[in-house]
Amino acid sequence: MIELKGIHKSFRSTEVLKGVDLSVEEGQTVALIGSSGSGKSTLLRCINLLEKPDKGTVRIGDFYFDAHDINGRIKREARKRTAMVFQGFGLFENKTVLENVTEALKVVQKKSVEEADDIGKQYLEKVGLSNKKNNYPRTLSGGQKQRVAIARALALDPKIILFDEPTSALDPELVQEVLRVIKQVSEAKVTMLIVTHEMDFAHDVADRIAFMADGEILESAPPNEFFTNPKSDRAKQFLDRYLQRFNYTI
Amino acid sequence: MGKIFDFDFMIQCIPQILKGIPYTLLIAVVAFLIGIVIGFIGAMCKIYNVPVLKQITGVYVSFIRGTPLIVQIMLVYYAVPIFIRIINQKFGTAFDISWIPAVVFMLVAFSMSAGAYLTESIRASILAIDKVQLEAAYSVGMTTFQAMRRIILPQAIKIGLPVFANFFIGLLKDTSLAFTAAVPEIMGQAKIVAGRASRFFEAYIVAALIYWVICIIFERIVAVIEKRANRDEKEGKK
Numbered sequence: 001m002i003e004l005k006g007i008h009k010s011f012r013s014t015e016v017l018k019g020v021d022l023s024v025e026e027g028q029t030v031a032l033i034g035s036s037g038s039g040k041s042t043l044l045r046c047i048n049l050l051e052k053p054d055k056g057t058v059r060i061g062d063f064y065f066d067a068h069d070i071n072g073r074i075k076r077e078a079r080k081r082t083a084m085v086f087q088g089f090g091l092f093e094n095k096t097v098l099e100n101v102t103e104a105l106k107v108v109q110k111k112s113v114e115e116a117d118d119i120g121k122q123y124l125e126k127v128g129l130s131n132k133k134n135n136y137p138r139t140l141s142g143g144q145k146q147r148v149a150i151a152r153a154l155a156l157d158p159k160i161i162l163f164d165e166p167t168s169a170l171d172p173e174l175v176q177e178v179l180r181v182i183k184q185v186s187e188a189k190v191t192m193l194i195v196t197h198e199m200d201f202a203h204d205v206a207d208r209i210a211f212m213a214d215g216e217i218l219e220s221a222p223p224n225e226f227f228t229n230p231k232s233d234r235a236k237q238f239l240d241r242y243l244q245r246f247n248y249t250i
Numbered sequence: 251m252g253k254i255f256d257f258d259f260m261i262q263c264i265p266q267i268l269k270g271i272p273y274t275l276l277i278a279v280v281a282f283l284i285g286i287v288i289g290f291i292g293a294m295c296k297i298y299n300v301p302v303l304k305q306i307t308g309v310y311v312s313f314i315r316g317t318p319l320i321v322q323i324m325l326v327y328y329a330v331p332i333f334i335r336i337i338n339q340k341f342g343t344a345f346d347i348s349w350i351p352a353v354v355f356m357l358v359a360f361s362m363s364a365g366a367y368l369t370e371s372i373r374a375s376i377l378a379i380d381k382v383q384l385e386a387a388y389s390v391g392m393t394t395f396q397a398m399r400r401i402i403l404p405q406a407i408k409i410g411l412p413v414f415a416n417f418f419i420g421l422l423k424d425t426s427l428a429f430t431a432a433v434p435e436i437m438g439q440a441k442i443v444a445g446r447a448s449r450f451f452e453a454y455i456v457a458a459l460i461y462w463v464i465c466i467i468f469e470r471i472v473a474v475i476e477k478r479a480n481r482d483e484k485e486g487k488k
Contacts (some may be wrong), residue, residue: 048389050385050389067348072393075388076393079391080391081388081391082389083389084386084389085388086382086385086389089382090382090383090385090389092400093379093387093405094404094405095401103400104390104391107392107396107400108392109391109395149386152390153269156391191261207288209300244310
């Protein structure tokens with residue numbers, strides 16, 4: 001189980017997170033939605049300490065830390081228990097597809113080359129990219145890159161996978177192949193926290209929706225409840241804007 | 251008086267001038283390697299905003315870039331003896347400046363100079379790598395050292411290769427200034443031969459050709475390295 005309590009974060013004088021509480025049960029998928037600049041990505045990055053929270057506590061399974069105690073060791077321990085899929089892919093350009101997946105298994109988890117390769121191949125198979133295992137990332141499409149990134153995250157066998165707008169940098173026609181893979185992962189009961197702007201997808205995949213505005217979580221509810229009957233005005237406005245956009249395209 | 255252009259003399263002076271090559275290469279290669287180390291440390295100080303060290307690096311780079319190499323050589327040449335005298339006075343030691351060969355002074359001067367220029371090149375090469383790769387490396391649990399060594403630096407070196415090669419060629423030719431400190435490198439040897447026979451033009455032509463040939467050979471080597479570095483990526487491995 002992942003549990004965040006009272007997370008505060010400011011960049012200079014701007015308070016981005018104003019005391020956020022959030023928990024994700026094991027095997028659950030939680031979708032974090034809200035307008036740009038509401039603090040979704042920052043919250044995600046406070047979990048694996050790519051950003052250092054100013055205040056608050058984080059529990060990742062049996063590992064617990066307070067924002068005041070963060071040091072290099074705690075950062076690495078937090079990162080060993082989590083994995084992240086980035087908007088900009090973050091594949092290692094000097095490594096092949098397979099090496100991207102196996103790198104941390106070898107270097108961080110100290111697995112043997114054979115074992116790491118076996119695990120790597122197994123997860124590439126899962127995301128449908130076995131045939132690309134010796135390619136370099138440069139030769140892949142955006143959708144393929146993101147699927148490699150997902151395989152890399154899965155292979156680490158983390159307590160939770162953090163998705164930071166995994167489809168926002170993709171061409172529209174490539175979004176679906178990535179969402180399909182994420183859905184498949186969610187169905188396999190991997191614990192996930194997903195920041196996304198894909199409302200249909202969030203509705204479809206998430207066990208719970210957390211709605212963020214101005215550095216706070218205003219609502220947290222099952223998708224059916226949230227999308228049909230949002231409680232806060234901010235959530236209503238937000239959903240209205242999205243529905244309008246759908247009306248446009250029909 | 252003899253001929254206007256003495257071709258035979260030119261041929262004769264080749265072996266003597268060739269003797270300067272080891273000194274030329276020694277200064278260029280050692281200064282480059284030490285420069286890379288200094289440059290890497292300087293670049294990291296700047297990138298990671300290390301207090302104090304960052305400011306020192308800034309002043310150092312600014313000073314080296316803002317003063318001519320020949321002046322720096324002279325400064326080192328005259329600073330070291332003074333420095334040694336101060337040490338002798340303070341600690342009652344008896345170091346003798348003549349124990350230190352002139353080439354060591356030049357290694358110090360050229361390394362300092364190379365370090366400053368390479369600080370900026372290395373910094374630019376590292377910053378050219380998309381930051382998300384570093385974050386990704388952190389996110390899978392790598393330490394900064396692992397991320398640098400395994401992910402960032404291999405790419406930075408490849409990106410910087412043409413710049414480093416260019417810099418090395420410049421450095422190789424700048425070593426000719428070492429003759430001012432009586433180091434018998436290519437230019438120094440040419441001066442000696444030329445002075446003996448009062449035939450300067452012939453000797454300098456030989457020197458020019460030797461520099462040129464060394465640079466051509468080096469360019470070839472770099473071309474091969476670059477080709478190798480890029481080959482994998484197009485075809486995939488194995």
